[in-house]
Amino acid sequence: MNTNSNSYTVIYASVMVVIVAFLLAFVASSLKEQQDKNVELDKMKQILSALNIHDVEDPEATFNAYVEEDQILNLNCTVKSHKGGFKVSAKSADELPLYVCNVNGETKYVIPVSGAGLWGPIWGYVGLNADKNTVYGVYFSHEGETPGLGAEIATEKFQSRFPGKHVLENGDVSLGVEKNGKVSKPEYQVDGISGGTITSKGVDAMLKGCLSRYKGFLNN
Amino acid sequence: MLFSKKNKEVFVNPLSANNPVTVQVLGICSALAVTAQLKPAIVMGLSVTAILAVANVVMSLLRKTVPNRIRIIVQLVVVAALVTIVSNVLKAYVYDVSVQLSVYVGLIITNCILMGRLEAFALQNKPWDSFLDGVGNGLGYAIVLVIIAFFRELLGSGCLFGFQVIPECVYECGYVNNGLMLLAPMALILVACIIWFQRARNKDLQEK
Numbered sequence: 001m002n003t004n005s006n007s008y009t010v011i012y013a014s015v016m017v018v019i020v021a022f023l024l025a026f027v028a029s030s031l032k033e034q035q036d037k038n039v040e041l042d043k044m045k046q047i048l049s050a051l052n053i054h055d056v057e058d059p060e061a062t063f064n065a066y067v068e069e070d071q072i073l074n075l076n077c078t079v080k081s082h083k084g085g086f087k088v089s090a091k092s093a094d095e096l097p098l099y100v101c102n103v104n105g106e107t108k109y110v111i112p113v114s115g116a117g118l119w120g121p122i123w124g125y126v127g128l129n130a131d132k133n134t135v136y137g138v139y140f141s142h143e144g145e146t147p148g149l150g151a152e153i154a155t156e157k158f159q160s161r162f163p164g165k166h167v168l169e170n171g172d173v174s175l176g177v178e179k180n181g182k183v184s185k186p187e188y189q190v191d192g193i194s195g196g197t198i199t200s201k202g203v204d205a206m207l208k209g210c211l212s213r214y215k216g217f218l219n220n
Numbered sequence: 221m222l223f224s225k226k227n228k229e230v231f232v233n234p235l236s237a238n239n240p241v242t243v244q245v246l247g248i249c250s251a252l253a254v255t256a257q258l259k260p261a262i263v264m265g266l267s268v269t270a271i272l273a274v275a276n277v278v279m280s281l282l283r284k285t286v287p288n289r290i291r292i293i294v295q296l297v298v299v300a301a302l303v304t305i306v307s308n309v310l311k312a313y314v315y316d317v318s319v320q321l322s323v324y325v326g327l328i329i330t331n332c333i334l335m336g337r338l339e340a341f342a343l344q345n346k347p348w349d350s351f352l353d354g355v356g357n358g359l360g361y362a363i364v365l366v367i368i369a370f371f372r373e374l375l376g377s378g379c380l381f382g383f384q385v386i387p388e389c390v391y392e393c394g395y396v397n398n399g400l401m402l403l404a405p406m407a408l409i410l411v412a413c414i415i416w417f418q419r420a421r422n423k424d425l426q427e428k
């Protein structure tokens with residue numbers, strides 16, 4: 001057979017594309033459920049990390065044990081719904097998710113935050129005490145920050161600088177990250193990462209930007 | 221014969237004398253991207269080995285039917301399909317690893333080693349030979365990645381596999397991690413050092 005003729009080439013390409021398309025569609029749809037489940041479990045683990053609960057065996061059961069309500073707030077911070085906040089993205093333009101949790105009898109709130117680092121998106125969760133002002137724990141992650149530099153925001157070492165800091169100063173969000181050694185308000189600011197300046201600034205902007213949307217709730 | 225003398229050469233050559241990274245100088249881009257730490261470097265090396273071996277076999281089976289004019293497209297489709305499947309499987313069953321590798325799994329598609337081996341070897345050889353060639357080249361790539369990642373993680377963050385290996389007292393004496401090690405240029409310099417070392421020892425590789 002002449003494998004160089006035009007018709008052979010066209011037919012060969014068409015058949016190949018159809019086969020590969022079916023194959024990929026089959027793989028993607030058969031694994032979709034498992035993948036979505038993994039994403040959800042991972043999100044639960046991240047929220048639990050903001051409550052200083054690490055290395056959980058069964059994220060779903062632990063999550064249900066600690067998180068009492070996944071609320072949805074309107075933009076003016078009135079409660080829209082007491083359930084369903086888990087499905088709302090932190091980037092949502094008209095709804096604010098808020099997790100009301102109970103850790104050892106104390107009420108904690110977890111607020112999701114998202115922003116931009118140097119190479120890609122960064123995101124995280126901020127856990128607050130019942131006074132809505134003191135940080136209880138934080139969790140940050142990133143898609144592709146430089147390992148050893150910006151990627152340090154995902155480490156315990158960086159995140160442990162946050163608990164005990166205050167969020168609001170005269171009604172505005174003051175919690176943030178400042179250049180290493182330039183911290184002027186130690187009750188609101190933490191040291192940034194040397195060599196990870198842009199990522200540190202990204203975390204700062206993310207905290208100020210996202211938490212400001214919750215001002216009505218935090219000041220209440 | 222499964223392991224004739226020729227087959228053995230096909231498998232062993234890419235590990236040193238014809239290494240894809242240091243001698244053929246292929247796949248440099250991903251050698252920069254994933255070698256800041258050992259773990260992603262190893263997973264990347266193994267993923268490339270697996271995908272290269274399977275892609276080589278598939279292309280070798282198809283070699284008599286592929287129309288010459290679109291052979292590069294066919295190779296790309298085969299590689300892209302395999303990479304997509306692997307990335308989906310990783311996401312479904314080892315989510316943590318897939319998060320860590322993030323975009324790098326997709327980058328396997330653009331790894332020159334794959335196209336290079338498919339074009340240079342699989343299209344002319346039988347499936348079994350192609351399989352050996354794929355595994356050999358994949359491992360040759362993985363070895364170089366691991367060597368680079370070892371030095372970058374050790375000197376850049378003082379860790380291996382994420383565990384601190386340089387003791388705290390050394391830092392107290394004034395030792396600091398070399399931040400440059402974590403940036404891409406240092407990977408190139410390390411590749412160059414490996415090439416230098418290899419050429420100094422192997423006279424066949426030296427230009428006249």
